Amino acid sequence: MAPAPDSSQREAARTLEILQRLREVEESILARAPEHDLEPSLDRIRAVMELAGDPQRTYPVIHITGTNGKTTTARVVESILREMGLTTGRFTSPHLHTLLERIAIGGRPIEAEKFLRAYDEVLPLIELVDARSAEDGEPRMTYFEVLVAVAYAAFADAPVDVAVIEVGMGGSWDATNVADGVVSVITPIALDHQHFLGNTVGAIALEKSGIIKADGIAISAQQDDPAVTAILAERSEEVGAQLAVEGEQFGLEGAEVAVGGQALTVRGLAATYPDLFLPFHGVHMAQNATLAVAAVEAFLGGGEQELDIEVLRAGLAAATSPGRLEVVRRSPTVLVDAAHNPAGATALRDGLQQAFTFTKLVGVVAILKDKDASEMLEILEPVLDEVIVTRTTSPRAMRPNDLGELAKGIFGEARVTVVDDLPDALDRAAGIADESGVGGGVLATGSVITAAEVRLLLGVTDG
Incomplete structure (x- = not known):
């Protein structure tokens, strides 16, 4: 007769069972319409939330939109709130390595078991709404809508004191917008996802302004186009929200390069905060942190209460x-x-020039085929001595030869190498950087997937 399994064996078996179930659930969610398929409707996600008892209304929400800087701003907001003793939920996208990164509780990716528990809570409701949609000849819920439902349920289960929510795309019609943010944060708005959001910055701003809600406080980055700020102001007035704009009611007073990051002075809504260390590089990161400080002030004291420095x-x-x-x-x-559009490439270029002094910097660039690769390459050309163009494993990746032709027209043929797969491209770039001595370096960029796959190749998997 075989001996009974001990507790460690039972625990290992249970862990294996959970991981297997998680893989099955991920495959099931991934089989749905992809997250970049945006439809101008909240009907499905709203129906699921109502059936679930509207879990997103059981905690206050800080809602974040914009074109670039959303995830960083969300993570900084959350970090400050956690330091203040609050239990936080955080929903961001896309993920670098695992689906669980998108839903964080207490600053850490949700545990697989808790994710599955929340999924099992909402799955019958999702199936009910899917069935209703099928009867009406409408599509079933998308990948992103399902994840939003799971996140909102998980945060209620935790429970959290506050949820920091990043939109997936846009604002008004984004599935996250079934929650009403007491604070809405708008990072810099630029052209991206034009085929879904509109071909002008104004049209995109109008879509994103939809997260500003009645009686809330909107915190906006300084926008390059004054028309964007005007649209945000009009929406705020329309719904009775307060609007605070970077450069007017708050702002970045100073940023100096420091070891491992930068030293900031931030003028908040309620006070000025000197000698703040931020472990990120680039003035765009300092501006994200400035937005985060103002958002926390707005959340905790309506913008009138000084934070404990x-x-x-x-x-x-x-x-x-x-x-x-x-x-x-x-x-x-x-x-x-993870720069994946011209605005992101500009912030990256400026950050490199501000914080790093490479004698030779080799770019490893892989871009998705629906992005403005030519403009991104033009922006990065002054900071890259050589560029190796390649592709990620994404089916949306631009072909290396096509990207190479664009790059040669911008960098000149002598500075461009085409390598078919990312691991070889990274090895080639590292070799060139090594040969150039202590000042050599490698920059891998072009998409979130590029950043994620290079991290994985180098054994860096925290998210």
Whole structure:
């Protein structure tokens, strides 16, 4: 007769069972319409939330939209709130390595068992709404809508004191918008996802302004186009929300390069906060942190209560933003950045010029075929001595030869190498950087997937 399994064996078997179920659930969710298929309707996600008892109304929400900087801003907001003793939920997208990264509780990716528990809670409701949709000849819920439903249920189950929610795309019709943010944050708005959101910055701003809700407070980054600020102001007035704009009611007073990041002085809504250490590089990251400080002030005291500066310092210092101008290896230095549009490439270029002094920087660039690759390459050309163009494993990846032709027209043929797969491209770039001596470095960029796959190749998997 075989001996009964001991507790460690039972635990291992249980862990294996959970991981197997998680894989099955992920496959089931991935089989749905992809998250970049945006439909102008909240009917399905609203129906599921109503059937679930509207869990998203059981905690206050800080809602974040914009074109670039959303995830970093969300992570900094959350880090400050956690330092203040609050239990936080955080929903961001896309993920770098695992689906669980998108839903964080207490600053850590949700545990697989808790994810599955929340999924099992909402699955019967999702299936009911899917069945109703099928009867009406409408599509079933999308990948992103399902994840939003799971996140909102998981945060209610935790329970959290506050949820920091990043939109997936846009604002008004984004599935996250079934929640009403007491604070709405708008990062810089630029052209991206035009086929869904509109072909002008104004049209995109109008869509994103939909997260500003009645009696809330909207916190906006300084926008390049004054028309964007005017649209946000009009929406705020329409719904009776307050609007605070960077450069007017609050702003970044100073940013100096420091070891491992930068030292900031931030003028908030309620006070000025000097000597803040931010462990990120680039003025765009400092501006994201400035938005985060104002958002926390708005949330905790309506923008009228000064934050405890020591708690604020600790919250900023503890913040992380994987895949954003991140050093993932030394000797040679390898940076990854998830820039995937011209505005992101501009912020990346400026951050490199402000914070790094490479004697030779080799780019490893892989871009998705629906992005403005030509403009991104033009923006990055001044900071890259050589560029190796390649592709990720994404089916949406641009073919290396096509990207190479664009790059040669911008960099010149002598500075461009085409390598068919990312691991070989990274090896080639590291070799060139090594040969150039101590000042050589590698930058891998072009998409979130590029940053994620390079991190994985170098054994960096935290998200």
